[in-house]
Amino acid sequence: MTGGRRTGVLLATCISTLVVNANTSAVAILLPAISEDTGMSVNTLQWAVTGYSLVGAAVIITSGSLGDVFGRKRVFQAGLLLFVASCVLIALAGSGEMVIAGRMIQGAAGSTILACGMSLLTVAYSGQEQVRAVSLWGAAAAVGAAAGPLVGGVLVDLTGWQGLFWIDAGVAVGCMVLTFATVADSRAADRPRSVDYVGTVLVALTLGPLILALSKGSDWGWVSAATVGCILVAILAGTGFVAVERRVAQPLLDLALLRNRVLVGATVAILIGAGTINALMYVLSLYFQDPSTLGFSPLEAGLATLPATVGLVVSAPLVPRLAAKVGGRQVVGLGFLLTAVGFAWIGFADASWQYAAFFLPLVAAAVGMGLSNGPSSAAATAAVSADQVGEASGVSNMARYVGAAVATALAATLYSTVTANRIADGDGSAVALTAGLGTTAWVMAAISLAGVVMAVVMGRHREARGTLADAAAAAASASHTLPTSATPARSGAGAPEGSST
Numbered sequence: 001m002t003g004g005r006r007t008g009v010l011l012a013t014c015i016s017t018l019v020v021n022a023n024t025s026a027v028a029i030l031l032p033a034i035s036e037d038t039g040m041s042v043n044t045l046q047w048a049v050t051g052y053s054l055v056g057a058a059v060i061i062t063s064g065s066l067g068d069v070f071g072r073k074r075v076f077q078a079g080l081l082l083f084v085a086s087c088v089l090i091a092l093a094g095s096g097e098m099v100i101a102g103r104m105i106q107g108a109a110g111s112t113i114l115a116c117g118m119s120l121l122t123v124a125y126s127g128q129e130q131v132r133a134v135s136l137w138g139a140a141a142a143v144g145a146a147a148g149p150l151v152g153g154v155l156v157d158l159t160g161w162q163g164l165f166w167i168d169a170g171v172a173v174g175c176m177v178l179t180f181a182t183v184a185d186s187r188a189a190d191r192p193r194s195v196d197y198v199g200t201v202l203v204a205l206t207l208g209p210l211i212l213a214l215s216k217g218s219d220w221g222w223v224s225a226a227t228v229g230c231i232l233v234a235i236l237a238g239t240g241f242v243a244v245e246r247r248v249a250q251p252l253l254d255l256a257l258l259r260n261r262v263l264v265g266a267t268v269a270i271l272i273g274a275g276t277i278n279a280l281m282y283v284l285s286l287y288f289q290d291p292s293t294l295g296f297s298p299l300e301a302g303l304a305t306l307p308a309t310v311g312l313v314v315s316a317p318l319v320p321r322l323a324a325k326v327g328g329r330q331v332v333g334l335g336f337l338l339t340a341v342g343f344a345w346i347g348f349a350d351a352s353w354q355y356a357a358f359f360l361p362l363v364a365a366a367v368g369m370g371l372s373n374g375p376s377s378a379a380a381t382a383a384v385s386a387d388q389v390g391e392a393s394g395v396s397n398m399a400r401y402v403g404a405a406v407a408t409a410l411a412a413t414l415y416s417t418v419t420a421n422r423i424a425d426g427d428g429s430a431v432a433l434t435a436g437l438g439t440t441a442w443v444m445a446a447i448s449l450a451g452v453v454m455a456v457v458m459g460r461h462r463e464a465r466g467t468l469a470d471a472a473a474a475a476a477s478a479s480h481t482l483p484t485s486a487t488p489a490r491s492g493a494g495a496p497e498g499s500s501t
Helices: 003-038 047-070 072-091 096-124 127-159 162-182 197-220 225-247 255-259 261-289 298-326 328-347 355-382 386-424 429-458 468-476
Strands: none
Touching: 003 047, 003 072, 003 096, 003 127, 003 162, 003 261, 003 298, 047 072, 047 096, 047 197, 047 261, 047 386, 072 096, 072 162, 096 127, 096 386, 127 162, 127 298, 127 468, 197 225, 197 386, 225 255, 255 261, 255 386, 261 298, 261 328, 261 355, 261 386, 261 429, 298 328, 298 355, 298 468, 328 355, 328 429, 355 386, 355 429, 355 468, 386 429
């Protein structure tokens, strides 16, 4: 492949990844404005966030498989086209239902763009050039995730909330043109041509009813027929998924990987980290903008959440060297402990708090997440053999989507239920909303402490050496797992293995 074509691959994949991650992190800031325009309650509109993650979880591994079988460029282009279509659908939406539908489509598009974009990069480059290209891709993912809330806040004031989606659609069209002109198609020649579609559907059938039960359980009653029915459907679908994965020729998930203690511990840690930080951003975006509390504009709310997003992205690249010195699982445990402290601090929130009181706990939670994310991702791909790295990466990427979907649904339910109950008891709106925020924060603190346990479960494994590429992988770890110097390489390629600690 010529230098110009490789540059085209790099630009198309990095720009599309930046846009997808910025779009994902911006939406929570937009929800109050969307609610005002469509008339749908913010509590129902949380499905614009959880639905995205739900579909993304079901599709991210399958989209990589589709690229291997039918051509990575072709599936990447399909992901971009789907992303454009979803942006247009959302921007033209006259109802909350259309926004939610568009976001669910966008979940499939975003996960496809991320999975196939990474594959295109690794095929186009090799050796140290591949390391640099993947590092730039990781940096683009991190910048997009950090910039999203601020960009969303700016655009709501300048163009209305629809502006974000029109701009994203235009950029995605540009990426499609660039991909068509410069990217050569490729597929995995030695891979069976079967794709585990049934597994994909069963993942959605497991997560969908579970999230619906979490979202509506307080309205329906936690022991009502509807809630119990949703949970039973989720259990049956999960059981069916296990049965299918044992028999299908090319499984979505190799169940043998679940016997790998390090991978399981790292994956659950990734799920907890992604879930709690997404839940925090969702609830704080609403709390900061509510007229009864701080009454921020969308732009001010984007600026207010910036310490968390920037703190996460800035601290993460500094972690690999620390992990190389003291051990990855020790850093993961410390990170979750610090995150739990940040959440617990917010749990003490009072209706009289101004924004300055939130600043330090936000930074603490973000830095803690930066400490835990990178080493957890590095452990996930370091704990398996070279031919299982792709599967391990896929499992950890799915875990991010699952964590975001479940924790955001849980946070939305806690926040709205506690608020409603306190108002029913005679409290003012500000006191009730602060109680909802505090309860949600305490629950997220408890979940974060479970991450400390996962650091113990992970046990000994190869450690990344703390290279520049490791720093880029750590920065991107909030949204995607990238290989590190601890990732075992196939013969004659890739990064060297780190030492065991």
